[in-house]
Amino acid sequence: MSHSSRSDTTCEPNLTPLLDLVLQILMFFMVTVNFAQDQQQVSANVKLPDSETARPLSKAKDRDPIFLNLQLRPVEGGKPEYVVEVPSVDTSKGMTPQQREAARFMSQDNAKIWLQGKFLDLKRDNKNGEVTNSIIIRADKDAEYAEVFRLLGACSEAGFRTLKVRARVIQ
Amino acid sequence: MPNKHRTEDKPTEVTLPITPMLDMAFQILFFFIATFNPVAASEGQMDLSLPAKSDAAAPDPNKISPRAESHKTDIDIPTDVTISLRGIQVPKFAGEVSSITITTNRPPEILKGADKEERKAELRKQLKQLKASRPKEDDAKKRPPNARVEAETNIRWSEVVKIMDICYEEGFQVSFSKPLPKGAGQ
Numbered sequence: 001m002s003h004s005s006r007s008d009t010t011c012e013p014n015l016t017p018l019l020d021l022v023l024q025i026l027m028f029f030m031v032t033v034n035f036a037q038d039q040q041q042v043s044a045n046v047k048l049p050d051s052e053t054a055r056p057l058s059k060a061k062d063r064d065p066i067f068l069n070l071q072l073r074p075v076e077g078g079k080p081e082y083v084v085e086v087p088s089v090d091t092s093k094g095m096t097p098q099q100r101e102a103a104r105f106m107s108q109d110n111a112k113i114w115l116q117g118k119f120l121d122l123k124r125d126n127k128n129g130e131v132t133n134s135i136i137i138r139a140d141k142d143a144e145y146a147e148v149f150r151l152l153g154a155c156s157e158a159g160f161r162t163l164k165v166r167a168r169v170i171q
Numbered sequence: 172m173p174n175k176h177r178t179e180d181k182p183t184e185v186t187l188p189i190t191p192m193l194d195m196a197f198q199i200l201f202f203f204i205a206t207f208n209p210v211a212a213s214e215g216q217m218d219l220s221l222p223a224k225s226d227a228a229a230p231d232p233n234k235i236s237p238r239a240e241s242h243k244t245d246i247d248i249p250t251d252v253t254i255s256l257r258g259i260q261v262p263k264f265a266g267e268v269s270s271i272t273i274t275t276n277r278p279p280e281i282l283k284g285a286d287k288e289e290r291k292a293e294l295r296k297q298l299k300q301l302k303a304s305r306p307k308e309d310d311a312k313k314r315p316p317n318a319r320v321e322a323e324t325n326i327r328w329s330e331v332v333k334i335m336d337i338c339y340e341e342g343f344q345v346s347f348s349k350p351l352p353k354g355a356g357q
Contacts, residue, residue: 015189022196029203049329053339054215136216139328144266145256146324146350148331152219153349167332169215 045071049141051167065164066118068111070139070151082147084111086118108150115158123159134162217335220317220346249317251275252301253348254294254334256322260353266327271334273297291337298341321348 046069069085089103106114122131135155139148155163255272258264271282271290282297284290302316318338322331338345 015193019189019193019196022193022200026196026200026203029200029207033203033206048214049332051215051217051332051336053336054217056215141327141329141332142266143328144324145322145326145328145331148328149347149350152347163219164216165219165332166214166216168213 045069046138046140047142048138048166048168050170052170054167054169056169064133065136066133066160068135068137068151068155070137070143070148071105072140072142082108082143084108084151086111086114089114090117108147108154111151112154112158115154115160119158119160131159131161133160134164135160136164136166138166217332217339217345220344249314250319250346251305251316251343252298253319253321254338255279255351256320256326256330256334257351258323258326258353266325266330268322268326268330268334275301291333294334295337295341298338298343302342315342315344317346318343319346319348321351323353324350325353 067085067087071083071085072080073083074080083105084107085105087104089100095103119131122133123129126132137148137151137155139151152163253274255274256268257270257272258267259269268287268290271294272279273282273294274280282290282293284293298318305316320331320334320338335345
């Protein structure tokens, strides 16, 4: 008898603490979210050098920056090779998405050619023929100076006027 | 009678439907977790002065395309000080800076200091002095002093950035110069 009378009391889990927690975590991720346009172009494979004076990225963003990631790719039993990752490659050649993705990683020589092509494209597309895009270089901290300089030189030679380097900010 | 009936009624519980809200919260939570990128959040930027005119060109004249126009518009940045970084050519210390030379209008000077930190402190001191002794007209033109950094080919980038750090802290702009051959200073 007593059983049947108890059966209509519903047993609900207490959701309040769970909800509190979820909303807290949600809040954290919302606050730290950074809708920087460069998200896809920033490669996590590059370990940036530490710097005390690098300015944290402010709201005032560069106009259409072009990111170049200079990575070190280990080669078995030899010197690591340098790979430049560019934002995108010409897509008119009917490549599959995988091929296109792989083509973004190129040697220094090809990166130089890519930069020259990119500069001409931008020059043609801009109304007054001026290229104001800045180049942001994310070089690996273990990269050799000569390789970084080579990339800087290639940008400068292609005609880009604003060069910036990225570093990890330490306080 | 109706009065009595009312008192027998259980007080109606007002429950907030939590389930849809929780569903929604999880959806949003997942979105923010998926877009969370702590790498980008800790990054900072450093401006560069462009490589000086002479260095912007390829070292080999045959490699220069005669149609490239960019060199014509290059502005040679006046350099106040050149900082040369050299390393020891021993595999164990490859990429480390073993000596710093600074060249101003005086003859080149190798910075004193037994270890990295001492040399860096010395560099800081020298740059401070240099900035204090600048001619007044440069300050009037609002041109920041320029430091040109050159390093041996295999010096590690992180070491170069540390030197850049010191230059920026002392108010110098940094430009780069073409790499020195390995072991040139020995």
